[in-house]
Amino acid sequence: MNRISKGILYIISILNMLGICFIYPELPKRIPIRWDINWQVRDWTDKKVIFLLGLFPIILLLLISFLPKKDRKKETMKQRKAYGIVAMTIVLFLIVLVWITIAAALEIEFKMQLILPSILGVLLIIFGNYMPIIRSNYYFGIRNPWTLSNEKVWRKTHRVGGYVFAIIGVVMIIASFAFKDGGKFSFVVLIAGLIGVNLYSFILSKKVRE
Numbered sequence: 001m002n003r004i005s006k007g008i009l010y011i012i013s014i015l016n017m018l019g020i021c022f023i024y025p026e027l028p029k030r031i032p033i034r035w036d037i038n039w040q041v042r043d044w045t046d047k048k049v050i051f052l053l054g055l056f057p058i059i060l061l062l063l064i065s066f067l068p069k070k071d072r073k074k075e076t077m078k079q080r081k082a083y084g085i086v087a088m089t090i091v092l093f094l095i096v097l098v099w100i101t102i103a104a105a106l107e108i109e110f111k112m113q114l115i116l117p118s119i120l121g122v123l124l125i126i127f128g129n130y131m132p133i134i135r136s137n138y139y140f141g142i143r144n145p146w147t148l149s150n151e152k153v154w155r156k157t158h159r160v161g162g163y164v165f166a167i168i169g170v171v172m173i174i175a176s177f178a179f180k181d182g183g184k185f186s187f188v189v190l191i192a193g194l195i196g197v198n199l200y201s202f203i204l205s206k207k208v209r210e
Helices: 003-026 049-070 076-105 112-133 145-149 151-178 182-209
Strands: 030-035 041-046
Touching (some): 003 076, 030 076, 049 076, 112 182, 145 151, 151 182
């Protein structure tokens, strides 16, 4: 991520915090903090937690600047484009999540079962698009004992994982509009995809050692 992109994200994150400060007096004493797989609120917490949620994007931006320099494999710094886009997407997602929480707390009517799965779907599609070009590192990507221990396993797992994540993202977007229980379906597909990719990684690692 270049300095301009990072600077813009810092500005957006600071504006996000200012927005939280502005809206804070209007929030009820308790805000939603957890949703179930049907995107129904299941847990509530003190509204002060919204400041912590608002700090997450800024904390992540600080980590984005710090962690690549600590990568022992020194690969993160060589792939700044992929690293930057993935990190930028997560930062923006966290900010959107803050305002979804605020909207839910203020009882603003919106279709959570459509909005959040669609946003998550877009997030997964972006991840999937960049996964094949991510080189082995200790900070982002599909990091398990098998990918981190073998370059070939890392490369093939991320190639397959890229397709899987992109497909899951598309499925989540379609399911949120096509099915009444799209949340459950999307959750099952996501878990199955994550298990499948890691299982593929494990099997591939076994074959490489033989």
